[in-house]
Amino acid sequence: MTITKNVDHNTLRITLEGRLDTNTAPQLEAELKSSTGGISELIFDFSGLDYISSAGLRVLLAAQKTMNKQGKMTILHVNETIMEVFEITGFVDILTIA
């Protein structure tokens, strides 16, 4: 999975490409831990993301809980198959998806 970070003032934009699975989720988790300090807006761009599993969902959930205290989190350009995962798991009600 490729993670591209872009920081603009207090906004952190993370673009993911590839698969967010059990293998790659720790990589994203580590990036978030090191990058979300002092950030008031976190944006995920899923335009290049093909696949997400429960390991990835847990990382998103943890990020959402953190950003609930600091500001807000948004997920952009979610494809149909990943949207279905969000719907089935109820994450569509927890996350802000644009």
Place this chain on the structure above:
Amino acid sequence: MAGTAAYRKSTDHPDRLQQDEAFLRKAFHASLLPCILSILSQNINILADGILVGQRIGTDGLSAISLCVPVYLVLCVIGSFLVSGTAIQASKAIGRQQSEKSQEMYQTAVWSCIAASLVVTATGFFLSRPLTALLCSDPAIRPLVWEYTSITLIGALPKILIYVPFWFLRMDGRAKMVARMMLVMGVGNIVLDLLFLYPLDLGIGGAAWASVISTAIACAMGFFCLCGRDSGFRLGRRCITSLQDWKNIAADGSPSALNNIFQTLRLLAVNTLLMEAGGSQLVAAFTAVNCISAFSLSIVDGVPQAASAMLGIYSGERDNGSAALLIRREWRTGIWCCGAFAAVVILCADGIAFVYGLPLSLRFAMVCLSAGMFPALGCTILSGYYNVSGHVRWANTIILCRVFLASAVSLYAALALDLSPWWFLVLSELITLLLWYAATTIYHRHHPERTRYLLMDRSLEEAGQVVNFSVSGDTEQICQASQKIADFCRENQMNPRQVMRISLAIEEVMTMIVQENPGTAVRFDVRVFSLQEALGIRIRYDGKAYNPFDQRKPHDEQYLGIQLIADMMETIVYQRTFGVNTVQLLL
């Protein structure tokens, strides 16, 4: 070494998913030793029984037991016919995810054995005098024959019923329990023989009761296990009634029954030919050779027996890749076992002759017997596979040829050509394999859609509708497999939703199973299929008995992935058979 890959183009694309034999090798080897020990303990029991009766009662007692063999044979034929037929049908039903049908087959096995034993006992009692007269023409030992036969017929129920735990416990993955059962039967028979023949001095009747009681105890042990909480089989009152089902049972049970019948015919034919050629000395030598040959069956028959439950399930699933890998493994393991056995019997040939009090050397006989084990193993592996895969006529023909026809013909030819008679031990097996080779050549010309030797229908694999692959219990390997399967899915015109579901199922289910087996190197065999009537995935795994969908808690984060899969799938079926777990998910 990588096994057969059912996924086409695997040789062109080394990064494609492939199946290896690591998983099924482990399951096969777990079953192998108990199967070998079961047959060995049975033969040791027969040997010890003969020695004790001969020592205590004398040649009259031994003759009486020998004359009663046809009665014992009838019980073996009935038991093996009914139970092997129902057991093979049950394993195929498991492979087709028809668990209720497999339960019905188990219950049919039990009730049909009970009914058959009651009929045999009643008929035998009613006709005991004429039966004894038929078995024994010598009035001096006829009372002994009558006594032994009557008690054997009273004990028909355990002698027939014991086949049920023998087959179904192995299918349940408890081959070790079968070995313990056979050990109890063997040791129990010897202990009771000593008790009944010596302190209680019950004569030939005591020997018969020892056999019946020890079999009954072993049978009870087996059923206690089969009726336990952990058993995959449930006792009930159902019995199949469909004529087609009974025809299938008869077909699947026929090779086992015919094997018993042809073994006896072979014995009669060989004894007759050897008596004519070399008199009682040659027949006596054959008695010793035949005894060692019976021990060799622990490998020649034990190897295919260890694989039979798995092959039945693979056959029901039309999983040709796994079946082919398993057959190759049977052969590779079997030849090592044959080699070890051959080394021992050849080295001990002189000792065997000495123990039997034979004046002639048995070395050449043992060399022939040992050399014959290798083609014999090939024949039994083939007939075992053909039996469970629906090619019953092929199985029966191989059995008829190697056990009786080729044996009698090659012995006759050896004697006629003034060669050593022991050549028949090798030639009968080689002739059978040659005839099989010729027959499959002709068959393949008329049925090119079938594979050359195993006659498999690979239409699903050729059409790319199924793929088999193996995955080790390692997160990286699991995620890679989850990614790679997407290629197969797209080639089978699955839509993106379906591709995602299959990929997710592989990752979520396997990851959960690995987490539940900490410190254990779990292995997975996976089959993904895209058929007209079904689209899904079958995951088979070792490790402890565990159904990942059984204990999920809906709001627990740990089970998020499993809950996701449960919500995505149309049907989820879990089974535990031959000691391994299987989860099948249908979209």
